[in-house]
Amino acid sequence: MTASPVDLSERFSSFTEHWSPKVVARMNDYEVKVVKAHGEFTWHSHADTDELFLVVAGRLTIRMRDGDVALGPGQLFVVPRGKEHCPVADGEVHAVLIEPTGVVNTGDAGGPLTAGYDDSLA
Amino acid sequence: MTASPVDLSERFSSFTEHWSPKVVARMNDYEVKVVKAHGEFTWHSHADTDELFLVVAGRLTIRMRDGDVALGPGQLFVVPRGKEHCPVADGEVHAVLIEPTGVVNTGDAGGPLTAGYDDSLA
Numbered sequence: 001m002t003a004s005p006v007d008l009s010e011r012f013s014s015f016t017e018h019w020s021p022k023v024v025a026r027m028n029d030y031e032v033k034v035v036k037a038h039g040e041f042t043w044h045s046h047a048d049t050d051e052l053f054l055v056v057a058g059r060l061t062i063r064m065r066d067g068d069v070a071l072g073p074g075q076l077f078v079v080p081r082g083k084e085h086c087p088v089a090d091g092e093v094h095a096v097l098i099e100p101t102g103v104v105n106t107g108d109a110g111g112p113l114t115a116g117y118d119d120s121l122a
Numbered sequence: 123m124t125a126s127p128v129d130l131s132e133r134f135s136s137f138t139e140h141w142s143p144k145v146v147a148r149m150n151d152y153e154v155k156v157v158k159a160h161g162e163f164t165w166h167s168h169a170d171t172d173e174l175f176l177v178v179a180g181r182l183t184i185r186m187r188d189g190d191v192a193l194g195p196g197q198l199f200v201v202p203r204g205k206e207h208c209p210v211a212d213g214e215v216h217a218v219l220i221e222p223t224g225v226v227n228t229g230d231a232g233g234p235l236t237a238g239y240d241d242s243l244a
C-alpha cells in the first residue's frame with residue numbers, strides 16, 4: 001500500500017463552484033470537506049451539531065445574531081450547535097469544514113443554495 | 123459577545139515543547155489540538171478511533187507497517203483506528219490533530235512520551 005495525503009491546495013484547484021462542499025477525508029463518523037465561498041451565504045443553523053470552519057485563503061466573516069467572527073488564513077472557529085449563522089466571503093474564500101457525516105450546508109434553512117452530497121474528491 | 127477565532131500561528135507561538143498536544147478548540151465530543159513535533163515519536167495505535175493529522179509547517183512522515191505517508195504544509199492524513207503508526211518529524215513540525223476527547227498521544231504504547239491533558243490554550 002502507498003497511502004497518500006490529502007493536499008488541500010490540489011483539492012481546491014480541482015473545482016470552481018461556490019458554496020458546494022466536497023468531502024476530501026473521513027474520520028470516524030465525521031467528514032472533512034473543502035468549500036469555495038464567494039459573497040453572502042444564507043442564515044441557517046444545525047440543530048444537532050457544532051461545525052468547524054478553518055480558513056485556508058481569503059477572508060470569511062461568520063455573522064451571528066450576537067456578533068461576527070472574522071477569519072483569515074490559518075484561523076478557525078467552531079459554530080455551536082443550534083446557533084444561527086451566515087457566512088460571508090469577502091472575495092473568494094477557501095475553507096475547510098469538519099462536521100458529522102450527513103450535515104447539509106444550509107441546515108434548517110434549505111433553499112436554492114442547498115448543495116448535494118459530493119464525495120468525488122475523497 | 124465578541125467571539126474570537128483560534129489563530130493557529132498565535133497558538134503555535136505560545137509554547138515550545140515537543141510532542142505535547144494542546145487543545146485549542148472543541149467540536150461536539152472532539153478536540154482540535156496543536157502539537158509541535160521534532161524527531162521520532164513512538165510506535166502506537168488507537169484502538170477505538172481514527173486520528174486526523176494536518177501539517178501547518180515542516181515535514182512529517184507518518185510511518186506505518188505497510189508504508190509511509192509524507193505530509194507537508196497544507197496536507198492532511200487520517201490514520202485509521204487500530205493502525206500502528208509512528209510520526210517522525212524532519213526538523214520541527216507544527217501540526218493540528220483532531221480526535222475524540224480523551225485520546226492519549228501514545229495510545230496503547232504508553233511510556234515517557236505520554237503527555238498530560240492540556241487545554242490551557244482552548
